[in-house]
Amino acid sequence: MRNALALIAVFTLLAAAPRAGEAQSSAFDGKTITIVVGFKTGGGYDRTARILARHLPKHIPGKPNVIVQNMPGANSIIAANHVYNVARPDGLTIGTFNRNLVLAQLTNVSGVKYDMRKFAWIGSAASETTILAIRSDLPYKSFDELRKAGKTVVIGATGPGANTYDFPLLLKEFLGVDFKIVTGYSSSSDIMLAIERKEVDGRAGSYSSLRTFIDRNLVRPLVRARAIEPGIEQLPVDESLAPNPRAKAIMALRSAPEVIGRPYVLTPGTPNDIIRILRDAFRNALKDPELVAEATKAKMDFEYIGGDETLKIVNEVLAQPKDVVDEFAKYIKFGE
Numbered sequence: 001m002r003n004a005l006a007l008i009a010v011f012t013l014l015a016a017a018p019r020a021g022e023a024q025s026s027a028f029d030g031k032t033i034t035i036v037v038g039f040k041t042g043g044g045y046d047r048t049a050r051i052l053a054r055h056l057p058k059h060i061p062g063k064p065n066v067i068v069q070n071m072p073g074a075n076s077i078i079a080a081n082h083v084y085n086v087a088r089p090d091g092l093t094i095g096t097f098n099r100n101l102v103l104a105q106l107t108n109v110s111g112v113k114y115d116m117r118k119f120a121w122i123g124s125a126a127s128e129t130t131i132l133a134i135r136s137d138l139p140y141k142s143f144d145e146l147r148k149a150g151k152t153v154v155i156g157a158t159g160p161g162a163n164t165y166d167f168p169l170l171l172k173e174f175l176g177v178d179f180k181i182v183t184g185y186s187s188s189s190d191i192m193l194a195i196e197r198k199e200v201d202g203r204a205g206s207y208s209s210l211r212t213f214i215d216r217n218l219v220r221p222l223v224r225a226r227a228i229e230p231g232i233e234q235l236p237v238d239e240s241l242a243p244n245p246r247a248k249a250i251m252a253l254r255s256a257p258e259v260i261g262r263p264y265v266l267t268p269g270t271p272n273d274i275i276r277i278l279r280d281a282f283r284n285a286l287k288d289p290e291l292v293a294e295a296t297k298a299k300m301d302f303e304y305i306g307g308d309e310t311l312k313i314v315n316e317v318l319a320q321p322k323d324v325v326d327e328f329a330k331y332i333k334f335g336e
Contacts, residue, residue, distance in 0.1 A: 026062070027061070027062065027090075027091060027273075027274060027277070028060050028061060028062035028063075028064040028091070028277075029061075029062035029063075029064070030062070030064070031062070031064045031065070031092055032064060032065040032066070032067060032092065033056070033060075033064050033065070033066045033067070033091070033092050033093075033094060034066075034067055034068075034069050034092065034093050034094070035049045035052070035053055035066065035067070035068045035069070035094045035095075035096060035264075036069050036071050036079050036082060036083055036087075036093060036094065036095045036096070036097075037049045037068055037069070037070050037071065037076075037079065037096055037097075038071060038072065038073075038075075038076020038077075038078070038079030038080065038095070038096065038097030038098055039070065039072050039076055039097075039098075039186075039187050039188075040070050040072045040186050040187045040189075041070055041187070041189075042187050042188070042189030042190075043187040043188040043189050043209065044128075044188060044205070044206050044208055044209035044262075044300075045076075045096055045097070045098075045262065046068070046070060046187075047209075047298065047300065048096070048125050048126070048262050048300070048302070049068050049096055050068050051291060051294055051295060051298070051300070051302075052066075052125065052282070052285060052286075052291075053066040053067060053068050054066075054291075054294070055285045055288050055290060055291040055294075056281055056282070056285050058288075059280070059281040059282075059284040059285045059288070060277065060278070060281045061277060064092075072186060072187070074111055074334070075098050075100075075101075075104075075158065075159055075160075075161040075162050075334055076097035076098040076101065077097075077098075077101065077104060077109070077111050077112060077334070079095060079097045080095060080097045080098075080101050080112075080114045081111075081112075081113045081114055082095070083095030083097075083114075083119075083265060083266075083267055084113065084114035084115075084118075084119065084267065084268065085113055085114070087267045088267065089120070089266070089267040089268065089269035089270040089271070090270070090274070091266060091270055091271075091274035091275075091277070091278060093266070093267060094122065094264055094265070094266060094278070095119075095264070095265045095266070095267075096262060096263060096264050096265075097263065098161065098162060099124075099128070099257040099258065099260055099261055099262070099263055100161055100162065100163065100166070100254075100257055101114075101116065101161075102116045102257050102314050102317050102318065103161070103253075103254070103257065103317070103328075103332060103334075104161055104334045105318065106317060106318055106320065106325055106328075107325065107328065107329040107332065107333070107334075109161070109333075109334040111334075115268075116314045116318065117311070117314060117315060117318065118268045119265035119266065119267075119268060120265060120266035120267065120268060120269070120270040120275050120307075121263075121264075121265055121266075121307035121308075121310050121311045121314075122264040122265060122266060122275070122278050122279055122282055122307055123260075123263075123264060123279060123282060123283075123304055123305050123306045123307040123309070123310050124259075124260040124261060124262050124263050124264065124304070124305040124310050125261075125262035125264065125282070125286060125302050125303075125304065125305075126208065126261045126262045126300075126301060126302050126303055126305075127227055127229075127258060127259050127260075127261045127303065127305065128206040128207070128208060128227065128258050128261025128262065129206065129207045129224050129225055129226075129227040129228065129229045129232065129258060130163045130167045130204055130205065130206060130207075130224065130225040130255065130258060131204065131205070131206075131207050131210060131221045131222075131223065131224045131225070131232060131235065132155075132167060132168060132171065132202065132203075132204045132221070132222055132223050132224075133202055133203065133204075133205075133210050133213070133214060133219035133220060133221045133222065134146070134153065134201050134202030134219060134220055134222060135195055135198070135201055135202055135218070135219055135220075136217050136218060136219055136220045138153075138201060138202075138220075140220075140222070141220070142222060143222040143223040143235075143236050143241075144236075146177060146222055147175060147176060147177050149178070150178070151178065152178045152179070152180050153177070153178060153179055153180070153201045153202065154179075154180045154182055154199075154200045154201045154202075155168045155179050155180070155181045155182065155200060155201065155202055155203055155204065156182055156185055156190075156191035156194050156195065156199075156200035156202075156203045157181050157182065157183045157185065157191070157203065157204070158183065158184075158185050158186065158187065158188070158191070159183045159184070159334075160183070160332070160333040160334050161332070161333065161334030163204055163205060163206065163258075164185075164188060164191065164203055164204050164205055165181060165183060165204075166254055166331075166332050167204035167225065167238070167254070168181055168203075168204050169181060169331065169332075170238065170247075170250065170251055170254060170331060171223065171238060173331060174242060174243060174247040174250075174251070175238070175241055175242075175243070182200060188203070188205050188209050191203045191205075192213060192218075195213075195218065195219065196218065202219060203219075206261060207221070207224070207229050207231070207232055208229075208261075208299075208300050208301060211231070211299045211300075212298075212299050215299065221235055222235065222236075223235055223236050223237075223238055223241075224236070224237060224238070225237065225238055225239075225251075225254075225255040225258060226238075226239055226252070226255050226258075227255065227258050227259065229301065230301075238251050238255075239251045239252055239255075246327065249324060249327075250327065250328055250331060250332075253317070253320065253324065253328050254328075254332060256313065256316070256317050257313070257317065259305065259310075259313055260305060260310040260313055260314070262302075263310060264282065266278065275307070279306065279307055282304055283304045283306075286302045286303065286304045287304075
């Protein structure tokens with residue numbers, strides 16, 4: 001009799017306990033996840049987030065609503081500070097921001113109130129290669145022709161700390177290209193409007209952001225950073241043109257975060273089970289045929305880079321010796 005009662009008690013407890021799927025679902029069922037984007041609408045970070053927001057819900061238990069909130073400012077330092085210090089660690093706020101914010105931390109930029117090593121890393125939606133592209137109606141067919149042109153070329157940029165500014169700055173400083181870098185644009189889409197109006201001659205940026213405009217023959221790519229993407233393998237690499245080891249080291253450090261080209265993080269202290277759910281959701285969403293079809297139509301390439309791998313790169317960047325950091329900080333700075 002006692003054995004029978006014990007068995008009944010066990011079965012009762014098992015029936016009352018939530019199944020694993022139900023426990024996961026309860027964290028997001030009926031909830032809204034907000035993806036905070038550190039730039040205004042229209043740029044590559046925003047476009048990536050909005051594609052993900054459309055496809056993530058079906059890969060998250062409970063199928064929560066996913067929305068995008070743009071929080072531009074200080075090259076997305078404001079957004080990173082918000083996710084790090086203000087958002088609750090409940091998995092309902094996801095941050096995506098300038099991949100170079102690890103360099104802002106490395107160089108002790110004023111206003112940084114986050115530690116990239118302590119974010120709960122979901123991972124990255126893509127690796128990104130920075131390229132320089134100029135208007136196709138200009139006469140320069142190669143980077144070598146541009147270097148030897150003897151005329152000032154006007155480059156639009158958001159500001160120091162973004163690849164729109166830092167990449168052409170190093171080309172100017174170390175490779176002798178006559179650039180006038182005009183800052184103040186709030187997003188890459190604003191720079192492209194300026195290019196179409198012929199207010200500026202070109203810009204630097206990720207290949208994924210510029211690909212549509214290259215295909216339209218609005219701009220011509222001339223040089224790239226170290227990462228390789230299909231379609232631009234033939235472009236010269238900035239590091240390979242460096243005149244000395246110092247220049248090469250600075251260019252290499254600038255491009256290191258490009259492996260985590262579209263970073264996605266959660267607030268520090270987010271429970272591990274929530275992190276695992278969202279990592280799985282990102283991994284599965286980025287392989288979803290419907291998302292892939294939408295990205296292909298938009299001429300964007302996505303690839304999930306896991307949270308552990310992205311954190312490893314962050315740690316490597318932040319472990320640079322002081323002499324390298326001091327030299328790097330002479331050239332790479334962050335601004336509003």
